[in-house]
Amino acid sequence: MGVLTMIILPVLLIVVAAQNELQPMEAGMEAGAAEPVPKDWTLTQYHYERCRYHVEFERKDLSTEKCEEQTHEEQSLSHIHNTIKALLEEEPPNNKGCPISGYVSFNGGCYKDFPEQKTYNQARQRCAEDGGQLAMPKDSATNTFISDLRNEDGFRWLGLTDVSSEGQWVFEDGKTLGSTGYSNWRPGEPNNVASAEDCVVFGTHARWNDLRCDESVGFICQIDQVTVCEHSEARTTENQYEYHWDLPRLTASRFTFEVQANHDVHVALSSQNQDLDDMYEIVIGGWGNSKSMIRRSKQGHDHAKVSTVEINSQTEYRAFWITWSSDGTIAVGRGGESQPFMQWKDPDPLSIAYAGYSTGFGSTGQWKFCPEASTPLKPHRDMAPEQLYQVLQQQQDKIREQENIIVTLQDRINSGIPEEQAPGGRYLPLT
Structure with missing residues (x-):
């Protein structure tokens, strides 16, 4: 009996099936796109692990397939659709960085x-x-x-x-x-x-x-919260004040990282993945690792400036986080601490979609970046209007993504697969 394993991501559906049981990739189909899903597979188990749903199906005995009525087949497919939709609507566990279970x-x-x-x-x-x-x-x-x-x-x-x-x-x-x-x-x-x-x-x-x-x-x-950038590949910045813009688009209003540097750790928050005249610049351990600042442009005015002696280290990684809110508040804190050591409220907030990073002025750096799981807020009668609008917009975007995945799955199922039984169907490991 073949085994079908599905890894459901927020915006991508990957289907891995028993060898030779899926149709060849159609011409023009992009690599990584979801392939057609076989008919008459039964859900056997699923579990959530590291931001992924692992969904496993088993194919029914083909000797009974010809005896089944078409209406029964449709019910089977409907059951699979409803099950996957329910999985997509579940909120994944959000205990990242919490040292004690239940928090x-x-x-x-x-x-x-x-x-x-x-x-x-x-x-x-x-x-x-x-x-x-x-x-x-x-x-x-x-x-x-x-x-x-x-x-x-x-x-x-x-x-x-x-x-x-x-x-x-x-x-x-x-x-x-x-x-x-x-x-x-x-x-x-x-x-x-x-x-x-x-x-x-x-x-x-x-x-x-x-x-x-x-x-x-x-x-x-x-x-x-304990900040540890697990499974993150280290990136290097040279002794050159030049931002790197090779990180993916930000999906949450929080940016978390670990860095090992002598001084002058720079992070830029921009609406585009490049330097702009209007963007936020956060300097951690400037002035010889003695001061930290928040600016509204590259090398611009210090809207916030605090003493942070020896905040960076040449010999060990130090963790930091940066958050921003709809009211214009930019906050910077150390990993493991919930309160910021520096913040500033911009009366005319800029849009933030990307983060850049740099060292310089006699300092090199090793960086690790922590993926952020956006924590969904629930609409609440006491929310500020702009925050309520933002939350509702996020929920609408999430529903639209889920609907697109379901439609894609429906199209794949309707396309069908060859009915020949693949010899020696085997379980393929998750990738």
Whole structure:
């Protein structure tokens, strides 16, 4: 019995079948295109691994094929279509870089919902057992993502209190609420009922509410994401300030990499895969590995400039991430840390589609680039209009891609295959 294995990628369907059972490639068909799918194959198993769905079919005994009614054949094909469509609509696991199972990664951090009820201090202790803290949403996107993690309704503790000084809200990592420029209080909150509400919970619609710290509710923990660019081939930049534009188009609003260099690590973010007059330039460890900057053009004005002494290393890889948002905020952080060490908000944001990289000024570099799995956000009533539009547009694009794959599969199935049984059908390893 032959075996058919299908690897389903987001935009490409690759079909590998038992030897000699597929039609020869048609003239003009591009290499790597999906070949015709045989009729009367039965789904036996599938699993998700490393951003791919591995789908395996087995062909039915051909001795019974002639006895089957055409209507039964159509039902069999319909079952295969529906099964593949369901697989395409599943969200792949998104725990990349999370050191503990059950946590989900987003924007440099890893988060997990705990519906069991504990007091604020008990919840802090439970998070500490995982090496983390209670979740600290410091922007709208993170706040919405964390809120959507809740598997059950009800309050969840956040890592924010004014225990030390009434009205002075401080996150678990010591940063003040005011320093983030973001909050999401429910109307009328915080109200400090009976002068006893010093801790913060998620209420409905991702809104915050102050509550007594000795109340028992669920909680959400946050741990640092570990950045490791696995299976990434190292690329070299010479002692020449010239950007390399050989990376694929960006598919997420985050760029993660590891670099080994003396100093002057440069990353450009551009709307095209080339140098432009209007593009972002991020310098990490310039001025002899002592300062880092964000610019809006090559060698342009330093809109953000911070001290980062010895941030790069000549002897080991250092991990970094860069994110950008629809409100124009460019943030730069170290691998394993969820908070940026440098950021700037552009009042007139540029479009970003490609990343370039360079060293120079007496420095060479070895680079590894980490593929990003774009984390889909769910539409939410509290989203800013521009963010809601962006999320809905991404969902529409995803649906369109899935429909194109299904249509392509339908065309391949309708084209049919030779009905001769291939001798000694064998399983071909995944490539």
